[in-house]
Amino acid sequence: MTNEISDHTGQGGAATGRGRAPVLSVRDLHVRYRTDDGDVPAVNGVSFDLAARETYAIVGESGCGKSTVALSLLALVPVSAGEVSLGGRNLASMRRSELRRVRGREIAMIFQEPMTSLNPVLTLGHQLVETIRLHQPLDRGAARRRAIEMLERVGISDPARRIGQYPHELSGGMRQRVMIAMALSCNPRILVADEPTTALDVTVQAQILALLDDLRAEFGTGIVLITHDIGVVAEMADRIGVMYAGRLVEEAAAADLFSDPRHPYTRGLLASVPRVDLAPRDGPLVALPGSPPTPGRLPQGCAFRTRCAQAMDVCAKPPPELRGADRMVRCWLHV
Amino acid sequence: MSDATSDTPLLRVAGLSQRFAVSRDIFGRPSQWLEAVDRVDLELAAGETLGIVGESGCGKSTLARTILHLHRPSAGKVIFDGVDLGSAGPARLRQMRRRMQIVMQDPYSALNPRRTIGSSIADGVTGGDRRAKVRALLEKVGLSAGDAGRYPNEFSGGQRQRICIARALGPDPDLLIADEAVSALDVSVQAQILNLLAGLRRDFGLSFLFISHNLAVVRAFCDRVAVMYLGRIVETGPTEAVFQDPRHPYTRALISAVPIPQPGRRRERRRLLAGDVPSPLDPPSGCRFRTRCPHADEGCARTAPVLERLGDARQVACLRLGTLERGPVWAAPVSQAEARPC
Numbered sequence A: 001m002t003n004e005i006s007d008h009t010g011q012g013g014a015a016t017g018r019g020r021a022p023v024l025s026v027r028d029l030h031v032r033y034r035t036d037d038g039d040v041p042a043v044n045g046v047s048f049d050l051a052a053r054e055t056y057a058i059v060g061e062s063g064c065g066k067s068t069v070a071l072s073l074l075a076l077v078p079v080s081a082g083e084v085s086l087g088g089r090n091l092a093s094m095r096r097s098e099l100r101r102v103r104g105r106e107i108a109m110i111f112q113e114p115m116t117s118l119n120p121v122l123t124l125g126h127q128l129v130e131t132i133r134l135h136q137p138l139d140r141g142a143a144r145r146r147a148i149e150m151l152e153r154v155g156i157s158d159p160a161r162r163i164g165q166y167p168h169e170l171s172g173g174m175r176q177r178v179m180i181a182m183a184l185s186c187n188p189r190i191l192v193a194d195e196p197t198t199a200l201d202v203t204v205q206a207q208i209l210a211l212l213d214d215l216r217a218e219f220g221t222g223i224v225l226i227t228h229d230i231g232v233v234a235e236m237a238d239r240i241g242v243m244y245a246g247r248l249v250e251e252a253a254a255a256d257l258f259s260d261p262r263h264p265y266t267r268g269l270l271a272s273v274p275r276v277d278l279a280p281r282d283g284p285l286v287a288l289p290g291s292p293p294t295p296g297r298l299p300q301g302c303a304f305r306t307r308c309a310q311a312m313d314v315c316a317k318p319p320p321e322l323r324g325a326d327r328m329v330r331c332w333l334h335v
Numbered sequence B: 001m002s003d004a005t006s007d008t009p010l011l012r013v014a015g016l017s018q019r020f021a022v023s024r025d026i027f028g029r030p031s032q033w034l035e036a037v038d039r040v041d042l043e044l045a046a047g048e049t050l051g052i053v054g055e056s057g058c059g060k061s062t063l064a065r066t067i068l069h070l071h072r073p074s075a076g077k078v079i080f081d082g083v084d085l086g087s088a089g090p091a092r093l094r095q096m097r098r099r100m101q102i103v104m105q106d107p108y109s110a111l112n113p114r115r116t117i118g119s120s121i122a123d124g125v126t127g128g129d130r131r132a133k134v135r136a137l138l139e140k141v142g143l144s145a146g147d148a149g150r151y152p153n154e155f156s157g158g159q160r161q162r163i164c165i166a167r168a169l170g171p172d173p174d175l176l177i178a179d180e181a182v183s184a185l186d187v188s189v190q191a192q193i194l195n196l197l198a199g200l201r202r203d204f205g206l207s208f209l210f211i212s213h214n215l216a217v218v219r220a221f222c223d224r225v226a227v228m229y230l231g232r233i234v235e236t237g238p239t240e241a242v243f244q245d246p247r248h249p250y251t252r253a254l255i256s257a258v259p260i261p262q263p264g265r266r267r268e269r270r271r272l273l274a275g276d277v278p279s280p281l282d283p284p285s286g287c288r289f290r291t292r293c294p295h296a297d298e299g300c301a302r303t304a305p306v307l308e309r310l311g312d313a314r315q316v317a318c319l320r321l322g323t324l325e326r327g328p329v330w331a332a333p334v335s336q337a338e339a340r341p342c
């Protein structure tokens, strides 16, 4: 009963509810990691849609499975059940060679720490040109021109000189720009950004967020934005999925989620964020008690009930997913 | 707090500088210096909380370590409860340091994985029944006395941060330096830890030096705030005065760059600061902020501004202060409901 998923044309899918075909659609995704200590059920039934030009944010506390969802969108982790489809084609049905083509050209990813995804011993130009030529039938000169153009587009000054530099010669903010340039160099339809600004200072974060927003508008890229920063979510997202213990517990348009959060977890999360733009209230900050459960040791039923002030007896049973009026919530208070 | 009265501060830092030799010539003599902290003055009264904010590399941690004399200052003084740490002998310094404890950012590397948390905490505890005191400390930080025999890997990040706080409280300090103590934690756990620290402040009159790059947390937690840029304090004052009417262009830019958790506000377009922080090895002449400052003129390249007192207990270091915009960076929300829906 928890996994009633309607097809792309039904009222179930979030983005499709507004009449556009999704460029990305995730249905009842499950991911388990195999470890020496047994299986870790990191993602336990996640469904969402992304429309072109849309920013869909996944937010939640550390360990809730955000990065695992991100990786599964590029088939970089083994999906144990459910499906991820790009433009109507299931990733799981693709051959290796086809997957390689899809990654980069249709869907690209940027990570939190750009240093780990750039090769330290190769120049930026080398890496950009290789990426471009992997996906586009361009000769070296044309690929180089395209690389310079992309670097310019992401706000790197003097790109013709920068292209000869190595990653360590750049600041963190510049490296993240290079990663964005690389990810967008083949004009993918979808960009997956996993904590793209978490390692950066706020002033540089503001630049990168503005850049992502501009590029989305210009190229029509759909963005899946993964972050634990509620402020970044409010700033960027069209739709938001709130994740807890491997599941989405609530999903809504950004304005609706913030003005009328329904799940007690969402309410607690939003209330515990201190505000830079308001004088603090007297008394203690609102704080959710406890911390998220470990995968594999989730409470029966609603995984949040052990921290929930409104938990009831019925919460020991899995809450049904309530979909309607363009939002979803998975909570016994809302059935 | 033997000789601290209301007008002698618990901590006074005067002209404190810290520079590091980053390269040496063939004779081993320093040939290039990095000025990580440059002539910092600050005061902290008993029971008061001072926030230190600024971007990565601006010198916040170096300032903390230099105050504790973990590095000898290159210049300047640190006076703690009337004692000049620079001229105190080793025994006296050790004794003073026990009263100034530090909690660091990373709760994972801060604890020895092979020792029970009880024995880590017991290290700092003196006299009397140490085991009873360890149990009391664990309870004070919201853990249970029975946790003393467990190892760090059995705890979550937030719990480990509580353990680090318990350990820092062992010697009954007067001053707690929190260096990004909540930065690695999720917001829910961050709020728990901040409430815990606020309780300690209330119950024991602890003073805090609260270092953070998270401005919202600083606004929620600190009485006063000092904003650092490339080793220097550019603005300092009572927290609400600074947040409601930031005067230094860097303070304004920093505050306006913080994303607001309220979608309606996102399009109140803020002024983006261009570029990154310049290399501290080759800081700009004059005002160090001038290369990113929208208001800089030629004068700013020639003269280094010093902190000047404004009326409201505030100090700002900016040559162009009189000509700049002021007032809140963010318009006031229309209603409280709009501001805080939950």
Ligand SMILES: Nc1ncnc2c1ncn2[C@@H]1O[C@H](COP(=O)(O)OP(=O)(O)OP(=O)(O)O)[C@@H](O)[C@H]1O
Pocket (backbone or CB within 6 Å): A033, A034, A035, A040, A041, A042, A060, A061, A062, A063, A064, A065, A066, A067, A068, A069, A228, A294, A295
């Ligand atoms: N390669 C792996 N092997 C085993 N367990 C893993 C692996 N990667 C992640 N996990 C576990 O799966 C769960 C989800 O991890 P994931 O990285 O997706 O979380 P996250 O929401 O991205 O967290 P964070 O905010 O800390 O990045 C966690 O409990 C994590 O410990």
Ligand SMILES: Nc1ncnc2c1ncn2[C@@H]1O[C@H](COP(=O)(O)OP(=O)(O)OP(=O)(O)O)[C@@H](O)[C@H]1O
Pocket (backbone or CB within 6 Å): B020, B021, B022, B034, B035, B036, B054, B055, B056, B057, B058, B059, B060, B061, B062, B063, B213, B280
């Ligand atoms: N032991 C050292 N030797 C040489 N340079 C150092 C040393 N410690 C710090 N620095 C440099 O001093 C400057 C200030 O560093 P510090 O760690 O104090 O900054 P911070 O404000 O705490 O930054 P963050 O927010 O990243 O923690 C940086 O440029 C840093 O590289």
Ligand SMILES: [Mg+2]
Pocket (backbone or CB within 6 Å): A066, A067, A068
């Ligand atoms: Mg992650």
Ligand SMILES: [Mg+2]
Pocket (backbone or CB within 6 Å): B060, B061, B062, B180
């Ligand atoms: Mg630091």
